[in-house]
Amino acid sequence: MNILLCGESVFVEELTSIITENNHNVVAIATSVAQSADFLKTSGYDAVLIGFNEEESYALLQDFKPDNHIRVWVSIIDFNLNIWKKFATLGAIAISRGTESESISKYKPSELNTVSSKTSINPDPEMEQIKKTDRKVRQERLEAKTAKVGVLKNRVFSVYSPKGGAGKTTVTTYLANIIGKHSGLKVCIIDLDHTREGSDIARKFGYFLVNDSPPNNVITNWATFPERDYRSWDKVSQYVTETSLNNLYFLSSPWNVEDVEFMTGDLIEKVTHILKQHFDIIIFDMSDDLRDNNTKALEISDNILFVTGADLDQIDISSGFTQRTVRKLNLPIEKFRLVFNKVPNKIPYTLEESAQKIGLPQFASIPYDPEVEKYRTTKLGINEDLSKTPFGFAVYRLAQEILPEGAITKKHNKRPWFLRLFKRKGVV
Ligand SMILES: Nc1ncnc2c1ncn2[C@@H]1O[C@H](COP(=O)(O)OP(=O)(O)OP(=O)(O)O)[C@@H](O)[C@H]1O
Ligand SMILES: [Mg+2]
Numbered sequence: 118m119n120i121l122l123c124g125e126s127v128f129v130e131e132l133t134s135i136i137t138e139n140n141h142n143v144v145a146i147a148t149s150v151a152q153s154a155d156f157l158k159t160s161g162y163d164a165v166l167i168g169f170n171e172e173e174s175y176a177l178l179q180d181f182k183p184d185n186h187i188r189v190w191v192s193i194i195d196f197n198l199n200i201w202k203k204f205a206t207l208g209a210i211a212i213s214r215g216t217e218s219e220s221i222s223k224y225k226p227s228e229l230n231t232v233s234s235k236t237s238i239n240p241d242p243e244m245e246q247i248k249k250t251d252r253k254v255r256q257e258r259l260e261a262k263t264a265k266v267g268v269l270k271n272r273v274f275s276v277y278s279p280k281g282g283a284g285k286t287t288v289t290t291y292l293a294n295i296i297g298k299h300s301g302l303k304v305c306i307i308d309l310d311h312t313r314e315g316s317d318i319a320r321k322f323g324y325f326l327v328n329d330s331p332p333n334n335v336i337t338n339w340a341t342f343p344e345r346d347y348r349s350w351d352k353v354s355q356y357v358t359e360t361s362l363n364n365l366y367f368l369s370s371p372w373n374v375e376d377v378e379f380m381t382g383d384l385i386e387k388v389t390h391i392l393k394q395h396f397d398i399i400i401f402d403m404s405d406d407l408r409d410n411n412t413k414a415l416e417i418s419d420n421i422l423f424v425t426g427a428d429l430d431q432i433d434i435s436s437g438f439t440q441r442t443v444r445k446l447n448l449p450i451e452k453f454r455l456v457f458n459k460v461p462n463k464i465p466y467t468l469e470e471s472a473q474k475i476g477l478p479q480f481a482s483i484p485y486d487p488e489v490e491k492y493r494t495t496k497l498g499i500n501e502d503l504s505k506t507p508f509g510f511a512v513y514r515l516a517q518e519i520l521p522e523g524a525i526t527k528k529h530n531k532r533p534w535f536l537r538l539f540k541r542k543g544v545v
Contacts, residue, residue, distance in 0.1 A: 124168030323496030
């Protein structure tokens, strides 16, 4: 039996050995409620064992509709009949902490199937019909909800460069803006650059250190976010900052540089799992300084946009990173997407040659545009006039490339206006 194990680290550690001793497999381990919610959405397991505190386990299961063939156990410390009933309504079996081994070893999936087929010899046809319709409606609702975004739901990207000033923050903000504007997907930028006072991303949206107040939230505040509320947008929205741009939110890095010690890898993981429940796309703006916390972000990203300039020094630094550091960090190179930035009109060698040196195929190329770094006078650090320039088009193409086909489209009606008119009247 393939078991998904969810709970605090002590619980999962203990249960992992118990499960394997019983000759079952632990297919995945989730140590936070939000991470569990993520894993429950995947497949490849026949049973789930959950061992958070009662409230958290209950919150987690409210969202999860297990398939009939998946067995769900919840391990409870203060087990009683009422709790058993409460979980039974969610399709889960509450068991007393310490008896997990017993329940797991007793459970035989094949036996259960025969039992259930015996009991359903005379199924009530009316009830069967209701069940069928209910399943269909649920499926349709789910499809409608995810039709637009398809498989791209909950993508996590990081924008990284081993050299400062390559354009990570610029690429992050323009890219996030384009995704939010043209796909209707909800985007959250998480600023993980802890190397300066304040937050570069916050500055892009008009929050300055001097004579101004910080944005209403910074990543370190998430340490006190109650995990059981991970589904509540009311709560979560108080922990991120909305921008003036469509569908775009951000989370600032620690406002004081010395607070970086609280921005741990675990915290980044917790925040990401929770935000994934509310945002379609999460983009990390990184610093070049790779500490534990930043490497955690690279680890949990689906893709890493690897930004590099096109001059010899930067190419050398970038190839050093892909050929040495990536191996040391044990990161899968397939996740990396090479993005040339600030590419001048003329260079004495081709970008293909540079890409070869770096050891990654060229994924995108963004030209140098003096307007990007033009003296800034407005509080919004994005210049929307650039959308029709080669710079704007390049970022637009990058957004198209990193998302599945069709996610980024200009809104247009495919049918000519006169046909649409006819259709409305019922002629066509
Ligand atoms: N395509 C571009 N054309 C012209 N200027 C650019 C371009 N991309 C970025 N810049 C400019 O380069 C400078 C550095 O960019 P940015 O702050 O985005 O880099 P970064 O990699 O985030 O830097 P840091 O490592 O300091 O966080 C900024 O002045 C920015 O305006
Ligand atoms: Mg930056």
